[in-house]
Amino acid sequence: MRRKLLYLAAPPLIALSIAAGPKEPGEQQLFVAKPLTAEDSGFTEGIEGPGCDADGNVYAVSFRTRQTIGKVAPDGKASAYVELPNKGAGNGIVFDHKGLMYVADYITHSVLRIDPATKKIEVFAHEASMHQPNDLAIAPDDTIYASDPDWSGKHKGQIWKVDRAGKIARVAADLGTVNGIDVSPDGKTLFINESEQQTVSSFPINKDGTLGPQRELIKFAQHGTDGMRCDVDGNLYVTRHGHGTVVKLSPQGKVIREIDVLGAQPSNICFGGPDGRTAYVTEVTHKRLVQFRVDRPGLAWQRWHEH
Numbered sequence: 001m002r003r004k005l006l007y008l009a010a011p012p013l014i015a016l017s018i019a020a021g022p023k024e025p026g027e028q029q030l031f032v033a034k035p036l037t038a039e040d041s042g043f044t045e046g047i048e049g050p051g052c053d054a055d056g057n058v059y060a061v062s063f064r065t066r067q068t069i070g071k072v073a074p075d076g077k078a079s080a081y082v083e084l085p086n087k088g089a090g091n092g093i094v095f096d097h098k099g100l101m102y103v104a105d106y107i108t109h110s111v112l113r114i115d116p117a118t119k120k121i122e123v124f125a126h127e128a129s130m131h132q133p134n135d136l137a138i139a140p141d142d143t144i145y146a147s148d149p150d151w152s153g154k155h156k157g158q159i160w161k162v163d164r165a166g167k168i169a170r171v172a173a174d175l176g177t178v179n180g181i182d183v184s185p186d187g188k189t190l191f192i193n194e195s196e197q198q199t200v201s202s203f204p205i206n207k208d209g210t211l212g213p214q215r216e217l218i219k220f221a222q223h224g225t226d227g228m229r230c231d232v233d234g235n236l237y238v239t240r241h242g243h244g245t246v247v248k249l250s251p252q253g254k255v256i257r258e259i260d261v262l263g264a265q266p267s268n269i270c271f272g273g274p275d276g277r278t279a280y281v282t283e284v285t286h287k288r289l290v291q292f293r294v295d296r297p298g299l300a301w302q303r304w305h306e307h
Helices: 299-304
Strands: 043-052 058-063 068-072 078-083 090-095 101-105 110-115 120-126 136-138 144-150 156-162 168-175 178-183 189-194 199-204 215-219 228-230 236-240 245-249 255-260 266-272 278-283 288-293
Touching: 043 278, 043 288, 043 299, 058 078, 058 090, 090 136, 090 144, 090 299, 101 136, 120 156, 136 178, 156 178, 156 189, 178 236, 189 228, 228 266, 228 299, 236 266, 245 266, 266 299
Parallel strands: 043 090, 043 266, 178 228
Antiparallel strands: 043 058, 058 068, 068 078, 090 101, 101 110, 110 120, 136 144, 144 156, 144 178, 156 168, 178 189, 189 199, 199 215, 228 236, 236 245, 245 255, 266 278, 278 288
């Protein structure tokens, strides 16, 4: 989610930076984006999320109104899924090993839990001192980490940890506008990006789930960062809001490639598909989802298939 920022259209990309990967026999070319949903499929400029279930459906927030979550079938057909209670509005979405959905609700300062079997929605964790809980990450043991930027002009942010019982605790404060967030495959490192500061950083995760010292991995010269997800090798896919790309970084912060996503304002990303090698990106300019094939499965997909 982005607040208080204005962007111009993305400048031309350097051809080398978005060069497509090898085309494998019988499949699409890698790292080449195409639309998943139409521009008039029903999502608003608040399109974010996204999260993919074990059946390959993609969920994104702000379908028709900001209080809703939409569901997109693998063929791109979008429909309303649920409406959030108490005039809430969702942002980041993750699933745990049991298939339960968790949604950051930035209006009610809560993390919601949704049971896909019944569509029952409950408050899993609430903290009044949250600014605007934004993106969520889930560790191998189903511990949740929530980014919490303050878009009010203070340009600060914090990170919260939510354990499996819903107990919430702040584990980092006095950050920049922390936004995208994910946990490494081994569960030992938390990655974040800070949008206005244009950085990507890491924290060691201690055995009790608290965080060690922050280490900056990369600082971009221009344009902000937004959502972020890991693949099974720990590489990071970061949406560059305002630049119109997703950048693939090594766990050490080295730029591996940059992918044009057909719109200037990608907000977030997830992985799914039958083999976990389809990336889905929510894009604000055209209010749609786009997709592209990747060389290695996303981490969330792998965790679906471990249990």
